[in-house]
Amino acid sequence: MLCVVIIKPSKYGMTGYVERFHRGFMPNSTVPYIRSMTPASIDGVPIETYAIDEYVQTDLKYLDLLRNPGSPTLLALVGVQSHQFQRSLDLAAFARANGVEHCVIGGPHPMTCDTTVLQNRGVSFAVAEAEMVWLPILRDAIRGELQPVYGREQRWAQELQAPVVIPPSKRDLRRYFVRMLGIYPARGCPFTCNFCSVIKIAGRQIRSQAIETTMESLRLAKKAGVRLVMFTSDNFNKYSEAKHLLEQMIAEKLRIPFFVQCDTQIARQEELVSLLGRAGCFEMFVGVESFRRQTLLAAHKAQNHPSTYGEIVELCRKYGVVSHFSNILGFPDDTAPSVREHFDVLRGLNPDIASFYILTPIPGTDQYDDFLAAGWITEPNLDRYDGSTPTWKHPNLGPEELPELLYRCYRRFFTVPHIIATAMRTFRPTSGGLLPYFGHPVFSRFSAWRKVHPMSGGMFRVRCDSAADYRELRRSRYGLDLVPLPKSLVLSQADAELNRKVKIATG
Numbered sequence: 001m002l003c004v005v006i007i008k009p010s011k012y013g014m015t016g017y018v019e020r021f022h023r024g025f026m027p028n029s030t031v032p033y034i035r036s037m038t039p040a041s042i043d044g045v046p047i048e049t050y051a052i053d054e055y056v057q058t059d060l061k062y063l064d065l066l067r068n069p070g071s072p073t074l075l076a077l078v079g080v081q082s083h084q085f086q087r088s089l090d091l092a093a094f095a096r097a098n099g100v101e102h103c104v105i106g107g108p109h110p111m112t113c114d115t116t117v118l119q120n121r122g123v124s125f126a127v128a129e130a131e132m133v134w135l136p137i138l139r140d141a142i143r144g145e146l147q148p149v150y151g152r153e154q155r156w157a158q159e160l161q162a163p164v165v166i167p168p169s170k171r172d173l174r175r176y177f178v179r180m181l182g183i184y185p186a187r188g189c190p191f192t193c194n195f196c197s198v199i200k201i202a203g204r205q206i207r208s209q210a211i212e213t214t215m216e217s218l219r220l221a222k223k224a225g226v227r228l229v230m231f232t233s234d235n236f237n238k239y240s241e242a243k244h245l246l247e248q249m250i251a252e253k254l255r256i257p258f259f260v261q262c263d264t265q266i267a268r269q270e271e272l273v274s275l276l277g278r279a280g281c282f283e284m285f286v287g288v289e290s291f292r293r294q295t296l297l298a299a300h301k302a303q304n305h306p307s308t309y310g311e312i313v314e315l316c317r318k319y320g321v322v323s324h325f326s327n328i329l330g331f332p333d334d335t336a337p338s339v340r341e342h343f344d345v346l347r348g349l350n351p352d353i354a355s356f357y358i359l360t361p362i363p364g365t366d367q368y369d370d371f372l373a374a375g376w377i378t379e380p381n382l383d384r385y386d387g388s389t390p391t392w393k394h395p396n397l398g399p400e401e402l403p404e405l406l407y408r409c410y411r412r413f414f415t416v417p418h419i420i421a422t423a424m425r426t427f428r429p430t431s432g433g434l435l436p437y438f439g440h441p442v443f444s445r446f447s448a449w450r451k452v453h454p455m456s457g458g459m460f461r462v463r464c465d466s467a468a469d470y471r472e473l474r475r476s477r478y479g480l481d482l483v484p485l486p487k488s489l490v491l492s493q494a495d496a497e498l499n500r501k502v503k504i505a506t507g
């Protein structure tokens with residue numbers, strides 16, 4: 001038998017403790033995907049699978065799976081982003097020190113960043129999409145030896161052969177405020193925003209799974225008691241089969257509320273917004289980022305025209321969808337007055353929800369490469385690259401000023417009158433109770449008052465273990481205290497070729 005332990009690692013917070021919550025906000029989408037891709041047996045060898053989202057583990061019992069295992073065990077750390085990378089290395093070091101033979105780390109960070117300095121130290125890296133490497137990894141684990149790196153030649157599959165997602169158990173669904181599940185009908189985004197990791201992780205060519213795969217995942221989710229679905233694809237309005245999927249959801253009367261991410265060109269797609277509303281879309285997340293055209297052009301986000309942002313709010317109102325605008329503070333040309341001006345324009349447009357992030361050069365992106373080459377990056381600890389902490393030397397805004405502006409934006413946006421007006425305007429009893437309409441805004445305001453980013457993972461923080469508990473393990477396995485800031489990985493010829501086929505309109 002092979003025991004497979006799939007963990008989405010959390011991160012170390014500012015205090016050094018692992019971030020853990022009694023109730024999470026958004027479940028990780030990768031964990032159920034990888035679990036759904038894991039067969040019950042391979043070549044007659046049974047596989048027993050455990051799937052764990054570390055953010056919502058409030059005690060350390062799950063680590064027992066990694067202690068003196070009775071049978072061959074594979075630990076897979078999945079969906080690992082740069083701010084979770086050190087935590088994933090520590091979990092792998094812990095597992096290896098306690099008798100687990102096979103460990104592999106996959107997800108955005110290893111896919112887009114050079115991990116050479118950490119290779120051949122008893123932990124493997126998956127640097128391609130799971131569909132391409134997961135079965136070979138399982139086979140090698142059964143055979144008794146993993147390769148140091150999987151998927152070096154090609155990051156993305158030409159065509160998406162994704163599984164029907166098996167929903168988590170009721171017990172695991174209850175770990176979140178709303179029983180929610182992430183589903184990716186498509187992957188990739190054609191645009192070229194220089195701060196974006198999505199195009200490095202999923203490529204610019206949009207690849208979609210069969211509509212029936214998505215429909216079956218939705219049916220199973222509903223049957224399992226999932227109350228909300230997140231279509232995690234960027235961007236849903238660029239997915240060419242979106243209309244057919246929505247029509248099928250309407251025809252089948254699926255009535256499962258869902259969340260989508262769209263680019264700002266949705267302003268010209270009224271028919272799609274109307275279909276979204278009829279199919280049960282409760283919230284549309286749009287990356288507006290900035291209200292200044294020159295800032296957007298400098299960030300290679302030419303497809304965003306601030307003059308159309310108001311139309312998105314109006315369309316969402318017309319078709320009963322909550323509008324959620326995501327904003328980035330601290331672009332290189334931002335100043336304190338320009339951030340205040342940004343806020344005033346946002347306030348005037350009055351989307352239902354807003355979220356704010358500090359511009360973070362995410363390792364693996366073009367912007368990170370530029371900032372690194374210019375010597376602007378000041379933060380050596382990857383744990384801090386989470387969108388809420390200054391990590392580079394801004395020409396106009398000091399390291400204390402940016403978080404102050406961030407939390408002030410949250411406090412000023414989520415005023416009591418705004419929260420009440422939005423809840424009254426948008427509430428629908430079918431969409432996961434009051435949380436999306438009332439709980440989320442109230443929590444955002446409360447978090448901002450405490451100077452904690454509202455999107456940091458959940459509510460009711462629990463302290464169990466900290467980075468200090470793993471320091472010696474990290475030193476002895478990898479020979480370092482902090483992982484050095486990595487170089488971004490260059491695309492292979494096959495991946496670059498796939499990107500070259502993309503045609504986009506930015507007008």
Ligand code: SF4
Pocket residue numbers: 189190191192193196197198199234235263287301
């Ligand atoms: S539109 Fe969104 S997903 Fe696409 S490149 Fe820009 S930031 Fe990334």
